[in-house]
Amino acid sequence: MPSYKLYYFNGRGRAEVARLIFAAAGEKYEDVRYERDQWPAHKAEMPLGQMPVLEVDGVKLPQSLSIARFLAKQFHLAGKDNFEQAQVDAVVDTIYDCLTKYVPIRFETDEAKKEELTKKFLAEELPKHLQNFETLGKLYGKGGHFFVGKQLTWADLLFFDVGAIILQVDSNAFNNHAWLKQNRAEVEKQPKIAEYLKNRPQTQF
Amino acid sequence: MATYKLYYFNGRGRAEVSRMIFAAAGEKYEDIRYEQDKWPEHKSEMPLGQMPVLEFNGTKLPQSVSIARFLAKQFQLAGKDSFEQAQVDAVVDTINDCVTKYVPIRREEDEAKKEELTKKFLAEELPKHLQNFETLAKLYSKGGHFFVGNQLTWADLLFYDVGAIILQVDSNAFNNHAWLKDNRAEVEKQPKIAEYLKSRPNTPF
Secondary structure (H helix, E strand, O other), rough: OOOEEEEEEOOOOOHHHHHHHHHHHOOOOOOEEEEEOOOOHHHHHOOOOOEEEEEOOOEEEOHHHHHHHHHHHHOOOOOOOHHHHHHHHHHHHHHHHHHHHHHHOOOOOOOOHHHHHHHHHHHHHHHHHHHHHHHHHHHHHOOOOOOOOOOOOHHHHHHHHHHHHHHHHOOOOOOOHHHHHHHHHHHHHHHHHHHHHOOOOOOOO | OEEEEEEOOOOOOOHHHHHHHHHHHHHOOOOEEEEOOOOHHHHHOOOOOOOOOEEEEEEEEEEEHHHHHHHHHHOOOOOOOOOHHHHHHHHHHHHHHHHHHHHHHOOOOHHHHHHHHHHHHHHHHHHHHHHHHHHHHHHOOOOOOOOOOOOOOOOHHHHHHHHHHHHHOOOOOOOOOOHHHHHHHHHOOOHHHHHHHOOOOOOOO
8 A cells, every 4th residue: 555645835726636536535544735935945855846745655746737647646636548548648638738828927026917818818818718527528428517528537626626716716617517517516426535625724825 | 541641842941850769679660741732632631730640550649749659659669668658758749849939930021020039049048958968878778879768769769859950950969968969869769760761752851
């Protein structure tokens, strides 16, 4: 039984999908959270000077998506064969493409500029991404509620997490996307996930 | 008998790592290349209107990194167990972080601006990434020439391909990075890869 330690800031951010995977699988880990002022003292301990990092039996692994994919495979939440795993990976990449477009806007410090960029993102960029998510859900979902192969995978958990961020920006974002709404509802009602969502720390990000 | 079709433009670009995986494994596939003027009529055939796309036994898979990871797993070039595969994934993500920083610069149309951004990238950005690559190799390579586990994986093939682009921009880029130079030399001398590099089409990108 490997021992797992997850290192991140005290927030959801790029570590939350890994925490959702642990929760969905009912698996234990040490959830190490560094406050901003503690981080400089630990930066040099991380392979690339960044977090999240997963430590597995003492060996450190950086890169949030690689961490999540590894955990998903350990706990049978990655897809049931190589090709389904590839479909899950493709959905993850497509969700990540959307996030990559949004992150610079979220970090814009000029408030007026941020509001303008956000409006533009919601009107011109987000719809294309949402359409892409539904396209892949249709292609790989086998008619079910989950993105790939009629079972919960980490693609659904990632979309749940990223979807929460999108809804924070625009609570109406999924009004014309019933399948995406339904997908998140299915994730939310998985008993272990419902329990986790109820108990997880409330943090700013 | 599994069938593989790879769809891309007539160039290396985001498809080349997959072509190298097929070559390293000695596996057959249909290498479909659309010239720029042919692409518009095929765009709607691709799930996300983009390429590369892999068609595996008749089902299409988008996203270049997911395609490559799938092929590597099919042909035992992905890492020998789940944790080694995660290490390979982390190296790939770290290489892609560098590519992501460089791509907008490569696409800059204002020649003077492009030259300035490129100089800045080479002086300030690239060194950090090269250091990161060596850090991960030290951590995962078990003292050998390859990034992970003393054997060739698709992380080495990706670094070979991206390395070629870096060297095009600055032929001295690896002068202070003996391990990285050596890693590419090891990839180059694998017989199937040497053969492939000799006979692949010469294209502008």
